Amino acid sequence: MTRTLAIGLDGATFTVLDQMVEELPGLGLAMPFMKKIFEQGSRSKLLSTPNPLTPPAWVSFMTGRTPGNHGVYDFIRMEEKGDDVFYTLYDARDVQTEMIWSIATRAGKKVVALNYPFTAPPRPNTGSLVPGFTHWKHLRRSTSPPELYERLKELPDFSPKNLAWDFEHEKQIMEALNQGDLADWIRYHIRRDENWFAVAKKLLTEDNPDLMAVLFDGTDKLQHQIYYYLDPNLIPEEPSEGYLTLRALSFEYFRKLDSWIEQLVELAGPDCQVFLNSDHGFTASFEVVRINAYLAEKGYLVLKAGDGNDDGRPTASWFANVDFTKTSAYCPTPSSNGIVIRVAVKSGDPGIAPEEYKAFRERLIADLEALVDPTTGERVITAVRKREDIYNGAALPEAPDLTLTLRDHGFVSIRDVYPVVEKRPEPLGTHHPDGVFLAFGPGIRSGFVGERHNIHDAPATLLYSLGLPIPDNFEGKVTVDFFNDEYLMVNPVRTGEAALAGQGKTDEGSISEAEKAKLLEQLQMLGYVE
Amino acid sequence: MTVTLQKVETEIIEILMEMTADWDLDVEQIQPQTSLVEELEFASIDYVHLVVEIEEHFQRKLDFSELILRDGKYVSDISVQELVSFVTRKLNQD
Numbered sequence: 044m045t046r047t048l049a050i051g052l053d054g055a056t057f058t059v060l061d062q063m064v065e066e067l068p069g070l071g072l073a074m075p076f077m078k079k080i081f082e083q084g085s086r087s088k089l090l091s092t093p094n095p096l097t098p099p100a101w102v103s104f105m106t107g108r109t110p111g112n113h114g115v116y117d118f119i120r121m122e123e124k125g126d127d128v129f130y131t132l133y134d135a136r137d138v139q140t141e142m143i144w145s146i147a148t149r150a151g152k153k154v155v156a157l158n159y160p161f162t163a164p165p166r167p168n169t170g171s172l173v174p175g176f177t178h179w180k181h182l183r184r185s186t187s188p189p190e191l192y193e194r195l196k197e198l199p200d201f202s203p204k205n206l207a208w209d210f211e212h213e214k215q216i217m218e219a220l221n222q223g224d225l226a227d228w229i230r231y232h233i234r235r236d237e238n239w240f241a242v243a244k245k246l247l248t249e250d251n252p253d254l255m256a257v258l259f260d261g262t263d264k265l266q267h268q269i270y271y272y273l274d275p276n277l278i279p280e281e282p283s284e285g286y287l288t289l290r291a292l293s294f295e296y297f298r299k300l301d302s303w304i305e306q307l308v309e310l311a312g313p314d315c316q317v318f319l320n321s322d323h324g325f326t327a328s329f330e331v332v333r334i335n336a337y338l339a340e341k342g343y344l345v346l347k348a349g350d351g352n353d354d355g356r357p358t359a360s361w362f363a364n365v366d367f368t369k370t371s372a373y374c375p376t377p378s379s380n381g382i383v384i385r386v387a388v389k390s391g392d393p394g395i396a397p398e399e400y401k402a403f404r405e406r407l408i409a410d411l412e413a414l415v416d417p418t419t420g421e422r423v424i425t426a427v428r429k430r431e432d433i434y435n436g437a438a439l440p441e442a443p444d445l446t447l448t449l450r451d452h453g454f455v456s457i458r459d460v461y462p463v464v465e466k467r468p469e470p471l472g473t474h475h476p477d478g479v480f481l482a483f484g485p486g487i488r489s490g491f492v493g494e495r496h497n498i499h500d501a502p503a504t505l506l507y508s509l510g511l512p513i514p515d516n517f518e519g520k521v522t523v524d525f526f527n528d529e530y531l532m533v534n535p536v537r538t539g540e541a542a543l544a545g546q547g548k549t550d551e552g553s554i555s556e557a558e559k560a561k562l563l564e565q566l567q568m569l570g571y572v573e
Numbered sequence: 574m575t576v577t578l579q580k581v582e583t584e585i586i587e588i589l590m591e592m593t594a595d596w597d598l599d600v601e602q603i604q605p606q607t608s609l610v611e612e613l614e615f616a617s618i619d620y621v622h623l624v625v626e627i628e629e630h631f632q633r634k635l636d637f638s639e640l641i642l643r644d645g646k647y648v649s650d651i652s653v654q655e656l657v658s659f660v661t662r663k664l665n666q667d
Contacts, residue, residue, distance in 0.1 A: 132621065164625065178618050178619075180592075180593075180596055180618075180619060180622075181592075181618075181619075181622050183594075183595060184591075184592065184622075203595075
């Protein structure tokens with residue numbers, strides 16, 4: 044009998060969910076089952092990682108640790124090697140702390156986890172796992188145990204292409220699409236998440252896992268493109284017919300999502316505790332901030348001459364055209380919202396001297412804070428945070444030296460295009476630190492709205508729900524306010540042995556040389572790299 | 574211990590066959606002259622998976638940047654034979 048059902052809703056925010064549980068003119072009640080969860084369960088905002096982004100946040104969800112300990116900060120990481128910088132994709136082998144799938148499996152629990160990123164290649168003791176963020180060509184080899192993939196083929200019309208990431212499709216995530224393309228985008232993600240639902244339904248029914256976890260990521264993908272049509276605060280005074288059509292279609296995704304959630308909860312049975320969470324929230328970005336263009340203006344970043352567009356300005360493959368011998372600070376990816384300072388390892392190496400680091404960083408912070416809106420005088424970058432102020436742990440040196448928060452929570456652009464700050468033609472969805480956390484079922488307080496919890500509290504809560512002790516090296520805490528007094532009395536929170544180190548390091552504990560050789564083009568396919 | 578070219582070729586072809594088993598390719602048999610991009614339809618992400626697979630198989634780190642970067646530029650395609658020769662040479666170093 045399934046004891047705990049975890050449903051991930053990538054990027055879900057109460058700004059959107061709140062209206063989905065209301066009867067709206069012309070749209071009706073999109074999420075009646077979510078309304079029931081609101082009324083009969085507990086919920087709170089869920090604070091994401093310092094950079095509210097899928098990789099660090101979902102890895103915190105899976106490990107109960109913050110990025111300074113689990114070591115994942117972005118989709119990709121860069122490693123400086125002499126005069127060049129290599130980029131490589133993070134994967135499960137980079138996660139430096141144990142995941143709950145493994146903790147629960149080692150404790151004798153049967154685990155199914157579907158579509159979570161950074162779970163491939165499969166590590167030991169992961170239960171039944173179909174990874175997310177994996178190209179269809181590699182889904183079979185990334186599924187664990189291997190025979191599970193053969194079982195998926197029993198599903199009607201099964202194709203890995205319907206489950207896995209379509210990199211060609213996903214790269215549209217940061218592009219401006221017309222309304223016809225947006226409608227296709229919504230339908231594509233409805234179909235894709237419907238396939239994940241089918242897998243979840245099959246394994247929940249046939250395997251009866253103790254912990255069933257499935258992530259629906261259409262919520263994030265849709266909101267990146269259609270947030271303008273979803274946020275009630277952004278509805279134009281006189282919306283066009285096209286606007287209303289897209290708004291209705293975007294509600295259709297949430298209607299389907301509600302039905303999938305309801306069916307999974309029913310299949311799990313009345314004794315199951317259900318937890319729903321996102322990795323971050325969403326909001327609207329109104330402007331583009333071209334941070335590397337600004338750094339170039341200030342002399343921190345130098346581009347090679349004579350490459351790129353007709354006017355000599357490189358845009359398509361920005362990072363290939365940076366002169367790293369002369370660059371002292373740069374932003375590696377839009378999704379990082381981070382600044383990396385180049386520090387010379389030894390005399391003669393490119394970068395600033397180690398003894399200059401602190402003074403250099405203070406000057407850089409002052410320059411970043413000085414980027415203001417010329418009309419209002421308002422700071423464009425509202426926070427410039429040093430890595431040691433927001434992270435701690437063994438992986439601290441891998442964090443960007445500075446992490447930026449823009450005034451609209453947008454992701455920076457790294458392109459060498461001017462002006463540095465430019466208004467978007469229409470608002471675009473971007474990540475907000477406040478995600479959602481909801482609980483429902485036996486032992487859960489009814490109609491309770493709690494104070495904001497942290498993303499790394501969610502896995503502690505799942506382990507507690509499974510009746511397992513919380514590893515004493517977890518940074519996350521059980522969200523005890525979600526549970527009723529009787530449940531807490533009968534099921535006291537227990538602390539147990541420390542979770543293991545990550546199981547990714549195959550030998551010598553260092554970064555594989557081969558990983559440095561990954562092609563630059565792959566980054567562009569991800570869509571998060573310009 | 575010396576690793577022979579033949580052994581590496583056999584094992585790399587096995588890895589490639591397993592990896593591409595359900596890719597719906599027109600290639601009937603992977604041979605030394607088979608090209609990764611042109612014939613096996615490798616995209617860069619596939620190359621990444623292959624590198625990981627080869628390293629885990631031979632339990633050695635191999636600096637593949639030497640293979641894919643020539644004169645500072647990325648090569649457009651690689652044959653199985655080129656890959657096999659590179660891996661054999663690296664395995665027999667030290």
